[in-house]
């Protein structure tokens with residue numbers, strides 16, 4: 001424990017340095033908490049001997065609200081075996097980046113696309129994350145402007161700018177785990193019927209990820225991450241609830257493949273989608289009774305960002321299938337980060353707050369249309385995510401079967 005206190009003192013004295021220069025950072029807001037501090041140090045691979053203390057303190061956020069895949073049977077046992085604390089991966093992330101900061105960083109990224117210095121929005125946010133200790137209530141637009149100016153003018157490279165920033169790499173990896181799959185190059189179906197001669201697909205660069213609720217469908221929400229829940233066992237709400245009408249189409253935020261689909265005691269009819277890079281697990285729960293999912297959706301299916309995957313309902317909180325036990329119709333949307341497979345289930349899960357992210361994604365809602373025959377909603381205009389194309393190709397080569405849907 002002494003060693004640990006010394007690290008804290010060192011960090012506090014570093015933080016007391018005064019006016020910010022490129023190399024100066026705030027101590028991450030959660031660094032003062034001993035458990036979190038050890039998490040970070042373990043992430044840096046420094047502190048193999050604190051094994052026990054980390055284990056006992058690790059439990060703060062267990063109780064994955066509606067998720068709990070496998071939790072019903074296994075409880076909390078059996079997850080820690082063979083996990084070495086010396087492994088070098090991130091153990092904890094708090095994602096407090098505001099919608100405003102994301103919008104600004106994204107705009108810099110778009111504006112400099114194809115320029116000599118292309119600003120990467122996640123890198124801009126990570127520099128600020130390091131500067132603010134992850135606390136974006138400190139965010140000022142001028143700070144980002146300054147960083148952008150230094151980089152665009154060529155005064156400094158990103159490597160030079162962040163060379164003395166002790167936590168930059170941590171924030172780059174942590175924020176990258178949340179955001180890296182959301183902006184990039186992709187193709188959209190051209191809907192202009194006049195231009196038949198032109199290619200059906202149009203190449204674009206920008207926001208690939210979509211808002212979880214289809215365009216024009218009303219919903220309401222508030223920042224509800226971490227509030228306590230009591231069904232089953234005491235736990236925190238590890239997701240974001242969006243209240244809407246029954247049957248409202250639910251949209252895949254990012255492209256990926258269906259990892260879980262079916263009934264879950266907490267989430268009711270739910271679908272879990274893995275991002276292709278394996279870093280994100282998207283969890284959509286409490287879907288509609290009787291007809292929860294988009295037609296043809298099944299485990300292993302590949303979905304494109306913007307696809308309709310299911311419909312809002314109020315199923316869940318029951319061991320019995322297809323039961324409406326949730327008071328209000330809503331979508332529970334959760335985002336889990338996975339840096340190591342040991343974090344997929346149990347006490348080491350990392351769920352991040354999605355409220356600000358969902359606000360950011362509001363600018364990109366998927367337009368849908370209804371088939372009067374099947375009463376199904378589908379997207380208007382398809383999209384081709386290069387990551388999905390790559391995954392489908394590899395998948396086909398792997399098992400010789402038809403990958404995808």
Ligand SMILES: [Zn+2]
Pocket residue numbers: 065066237239240241331332333
């Ligand atoms: Zn919820």
